[in-house]
Amino acid sequence: xxxxxxxxxxxxxxxxxxxxxxxxxxxxxxxxxxxxxxxxxxxxxxxxxxxxxxxxxxxxxxxxxxxxxxxxxxxxxxxxxxxxxxxxxxxxxxxxxxxxxxxxxxxxxxxxxxxxxxxxxxxxxxxxxxxxxxxxxxxxxxxxxxxxxxxxxxxxxxxxxxxxxxxxxxxxxxxxxxxxxxxxxxxxxxxxxxxxxxxxxxxxxxxxxxxxxxxxxxxxxxxxxxxxxxxxxxxxxxxxxxxxxxxxxxxxxxx
Numbered sequence: 001x002x003x004x005x006x007x008x009x010x011x012x013x014x015x016x017x018x019x020x021x022x023x024x025x026x027x028x029x030x031x032x033x034x035x036x037x038x039x040x041x042x043x044x045x046x047x048x049x050x051x052x053x054x055x056x057x058x059x060x061x062x063x064x065x066x067x068x069x070x071x072x073x074x075x076x077x078x079x080x081x082x083x084x085x086x087x088x089x090x091x092x093x094x095x096x097x098x099x100x101x102x103x104x105x106x107x108x109x110x111x112x113x114x115x116x117x118x119x120x121x122x123x124x125x126x127x128x129x130x131x132x133x134x135x136x137x138x139x140x141x142x143x144x145x146x147x148x149x150x151x152x153x154x155x156x157x158x159x160x161x162x163x164x165x166x167x168x169x170x171x172x173x174x175x176x177x178x179x180x181x182x183x184x185x186x187x188x189x190x191x192x193x194x195x196x197x198x199x200x201x202x203x204x205x206x207x208x209x210x211x212x213x214x215x216x217x218x219x220x221x222x223x224x225x226x227x228x229x230x231x232x233x234x235x236x237x238x239x240x241x242x243x244x245x246x247x248x249x250x251x252x253x254x255x
Contacts, residue, residue: 022094022103022143022219024150029112030138030214030221031102041133042093042102048130049091049104052119059090059110098179098216102134112139113223120231120239129240136235138214140221146180151213151220152191159195159211162224170203171196174228175213183215 029049033041053059090110094103106112116139123130144154163169173189192211193202210228214221225234232238 024144024154026105026143027108027110027112028094028103028105028140028143028221029116030136030140030216031104031134032100032136032138033102033133034135035100037133038100038102041131042104044131045102045104045134045137046091046093048119049115052122053090053110053115056115056118096216101178101216112141113225115139116234117226117231120234120236121227123236124231124239127240129236131236135237136233138212138221138234139223139225140212140214141223143219143221146183146215146218146220148183148187148191151183151188151222152195154220155192155211155213155222156195158222158224159192163197163200166200168199168201169208170201170206171209171211172202172204172207173211173213175215177215179217180215183220188213188215 031041031045090107092105094105096103116137142154142158144150173192175185175188177183177185192213206229209224209226212223212225
């Protein structure tokens with residue numbers, strides 16, 4: 001039976017002091033970039049995401065009609081339903097108002113952690129750099145208002161779904177706090193770790209998975225990622241700095 005506290009976890013909208021407006025429960029990808037290059041980073045990463053999504057079977061026909069209609073009435077009805085949907089695009093940009101950061105909202109059907117892991121694994125395999133201005137690509141599978149209470153309620157759901165059915169694995173909590181003085185880092189780590197079932201073990205050097213907790217002003221996002229060390233903390237520049245070949249026009253290999 002769900003804990004009573006979960007009833008208080010609401011999907012309500014909120015806005016940061018910098019104008020970063022989100023609805024709790026929004027999925028997305030936080031992109032860090034060079035200072036002053038936010039617009040360029042936004043443009044190039046949207047192109048990369050869209051191109052790569054076309055290579056994934058589950059999204060190949062996302063922007064195409066999924067059904068054939070026998071008459072014009074059914075087709076018009078379908079068009080009206082599509083217009084009413086807020087999240088028609090697979091990827092859309094939301095202005096953060098925070099230097100060196102870009103936020104890409106994703107369609108609810110997309111799992112940000114899985115998508116970014118596949119993309120970076122492809123980069124690593126092909127040794128091809130597709131970006132000039134982007135640094136880290138941080139998946140956020142859920143977001144909420146950045147109070148400890150709301151963070152715990154959000155994290156409890158995500159962590160229970162992921163860890164409860166698994167045998168013992170190692171993990172670490174990786175927090176990053178930007179422009180927020182109310183959330184204490186050590187307290188955040190302790191609270192998140194307390195929600196992981198006890199048969200899993202903390203490993204700070206070589207964890208099987210990392211629990212990413214990102215705070216930007218009044219927004220908190222969370223995800224669980226794998227190969228975090230192998231993929232250089234999901235940093236595109238560091239991932240390919242040793243042997244990088246710039247191929248801006250090349251297509252990513254089909255996943």
